[in-house]
């Protein structure tokens with residue numbers, strides 16, 4: 001059984017490969033600004049579904065007979081009731097860090113899985129509380145100047161240059177990076193797909 005990652009995220013791909021699964025990658029092309037929802041969890045769920053469905057539709061029309069599972073994800077940091085994706089520019093990244101330093105937010109990642117060719121789906125959200133260090137203005141400016149905060153939801157990474165600025169988390173680490181492996185395993189099992197059948201053959205690079 002093949003896994004198809006409906007995402008351009010290098011972090012999601014690296015997380016899956018680190019767990020021994022090399023998915024096919026097909027970027028959804030979904031316009032994330034086109035979707036709205038009442039709550040942050042509802043929004044990440046809707047966006048994950050839109051990404052997975054866009055790719056599943058293309059895969060079915062290209063070769064409807066292939067047995068594969070499509071996974072779409074979307075991550076947002078919830079802070080003060082707002083869903084924060086990637087900052088639009090350095091000014092916004094600095095403003096965000098000045099608001100979140102010394103505080104906590106919740107990183108929600110929506111997961112939507114579609115089993116082809118039948119189209120059976122499962123969807124779920126994983127949420128991880130993230131505690132941020134109390135950076136001073138100079139540290140914020142220096143971190144934003146690396147450019148990393150502009151590339152990631154919430155303007156921080158837990159596993160990259162932002163590592164020193166995350167003092168702790170409650171919940172799944174990989175969920176913060178962009179895809180929850182235990183949740184994905186459970187969703188796949190619910191669709192009758194065993195995680196071990198997705199793993200790369202022993203000895204593959």
Ligand SMILES: Nc1nc2c(ncn2[C@H]2C[C@H](O)[C@@H](COP(=O)(O)OP(=O)(O)OP(=O)(O)O)O2)c(=O)[nH]1
Pocket residue numbers: 006007008009010011012027028029032051073074075076085151152153154156157158159160176177178
């Ligand atoms: N390495 C790393 N990446 C993170 C972290 N937090 C968020 N990200 C990345 C993962 C995703 O690439 C991105 C979240 O944005 P999206 O969910 O919209 O995904 P993205 O636009 O990257 O790709 P996609 O829309 O799925 O094609 O931020 C982190 O702690 N570490």
